[in-house]
Amino acid sequence: MQVSNVFRLEVKNILKNQWLYFSLIISVLLASALVYAIKFMQGPFTIKAISGFYGIGSTIALAIFCTKLYLDDLGSGTITLFFSSQKNRKNYLVGKLLAALLLGFLFGGVCSLVLLSSSAYLGWEIKLLEFIIEPILIYILFSIFYMLLFFLIGIFERNTNNLIIITIITVLAIPSVVERIKLEKASVIVREIINHVPIFFMVQGTKYLQLSSDKLIILSSLIVVLFMTCYYLIGKANY
């Protein structure tokens, strides 16, 4: 079983999934509603707000798609057919990681199109680097981070319903709860630590396409650590 086979089959599954198109359309419609408000209701919004509205739908959908990369195999038991040797287990992980990268590229690419077309429509200045490279890069990091995080959790928690609940809590509930906690009363160190934990900053950072260089370094390092941990543990788990 080769990485290319796992990846190719996953690409087919992704492209045939009608929920992918549905969630992209919903995300684009949300962004379009804000563009409408800016154009016709003099809404005082910036381009970041448009990406933020797009991100309301796209972040949760992307996180669920990333979990589903592994979940369908786990739920149906077909994962045992993939995991018949150490090499196959590792090829599976790499194949799924590439599929997550593709998903991030798709969501980031559509975000780029939304930003470019919105700016053109509203007569705003078009910044190619900010509107193309940034969304694609951030969405790819988002998808890879959550794919690896949920893959790691899935090595220990095999109940697919629980995994979906964990995904939704991680992407929806935790960042909102942290946002609502009045961090002003906490010490500077605690505030800084919380602000630099990826599961707290990743969703908002992706929605508003705002990841500072220190957060990018933390995220990239964590992705490497997550990958190495998954790569090691996947060879040790019984199925």
Place this chain on the structure above:
Amino acid sequence: MTIKMRNIYKKYDQNYVLKDLNLDLNQGEIVGLVGKNGAGKTTLMKILCGNIVDFEGGVSYPVSSSNRPLGFLIENPKFYPNKTGLANLQFFAQLFASKGAGQIEKIIKALDMEAYIAQKSRKYSLGMKQRLGLAIALLGEPDYLVLDEPTNGMDPDGIEEILEYLKYLAQEKQLGIFISSHQLDHIQKVSDFILVIDAGETVKSIDKDELVGAKQVTIVVDNKDIGPTKLILARAGIDFDLKNNALTFQAKELSPILTKLSNAKIVLQDIQIKEQTLKEFYFNRKGGK
């Protein structure tokens, strides 16, 4: 070309579920595995298939030119329930780099799945699911098959077909097949070699030749002849059970024993001879139940 499992131990928590198990699986040979529920059959098969990795002992696989040296069907058949049977086969054929549509068609025909292969597999009966699981196991031209109760839920005709097909695969395609079942007659029918395990240990290894021609014999003798009869049987290396005046034992060649009894002037009041089956072997494996 042999898969060798040597000194396999596996424990869950502090309890060993497999203890010092050994197995050779040759290409072209069918090895049957029998044992009670919880005896360790599925665990052993999962170790062989690479699904269980933390165990003691060693498994060595021969070098293979196949993309998928080992196909398997363990516990329930595994497939995507929202895909049709055909879509499942196409998916796994691509995954294991099978030789495309030609091979899929052959497998569908061989397993008699044409009537329902285009239906969503979640609608399949248990027997249909078993066939689909077996079909997936066959994709990728494996050298070996590991099948855990593959005929579960099948009708009698279907069971016969599948068993015949497995024999064909072993004899004509030189596949090595490791098969477990609670249906001892199925195991006896197809296996060249049978491994009986209990509580994780090998209780008995039976070569097919041991079963061919083997008989279960019960002789009834007079009270005074019981002692000499026991002595003759013991000297011949035969294990027996004694109940009242009846002695029951297994033997392939009966005439030498009868001659010895006759020479000792022991008169048989009754004699019953039955063809030995795996079932008798299995139930007599620890002194008879």
